Every structure is written in C-alpha cells, then in structure tokens.
Amino acid sequence: MLFSLQFLWQFPHFWAVAWLADEDYKKAGFYLxxxxxxxxxxxxxxxxxxxxxxxxxxxxxxxxYGLV
Structure with missing residues (x-):
C-alpha cells in the first residue's frame, strides 16, 4: 500500500516541480x-x-480493505 502511494505520488510531484522551474532547467541545459x-x-x-x-x-x- 505504501509503495503504491509513493510510486504514484512521485510522478506528479516531479512534473510539478519541473513545470515551475522549467526556465531554470533550460538555463542549465536540462530539458524535462x-x-x-x-x-x-x-x-x-x-x-x-x-x-x-x-x-x-x-x-x-x-x-x-481496512488498511487505512
């Protein structure tokens, strides 16, 4: 249960950070x-x-399932 939560959380979190810092990443030569x-x-x-x-x-x- 915890693994699936962490797995599903990491993608929108990383994409949101990359979306907000897109200009900084471009200046550093990273294209996300x-x-x-x-x-x-x-x-x-x-x-x-x-x-x-x-x-x-x-x-x-x-x-x-009574896990939460």
Whole structure:
C-alpha cells in the first residue's frame, strides 16, 4: 500500500516541480518532460491529473480493505 502511494505520488510531484522551474532547467541545459521544443506541454498536466486520480483510487481501495 505504501509503495503504491509513493510510486504514484512521485510522478506528479516531479512534473510539478519541473513545470515551475522549467526556465531554470533550460538555463542549465536540462530539458524535462514539461516542455517539448522549449514550449510547455499540457500533456504533463493531464498525466499529473491521471496519477492523482490513481492515488485517490489507492486510498479508496485501502479503506475498503481496512488498511487505512
């Protein structure tokens, strides 16, 4: 249960940090998922939303089985 929560949390967290610090990463020469060809890609927001929904599902399953 804890592994799945950590696994699902890491992607939207990293993408949100990368989205906010996109300019700094570009200056350092790193190109991350939030941008394609120097333009921020809205797909990243959608993927973050999907992973957040999966985390909610994880909590519901944990509650249903009495783990939370």
């Amino acid at each position: 998922l939030p941008s394609k060809n120097g333009i921020k890609d809205p797909t990243t927001g959608f993927l973050s939303f999907v992973f957040c929904l999966l985390m909610i599902g994880n909590a519901v399953v944990g509650y249903a």
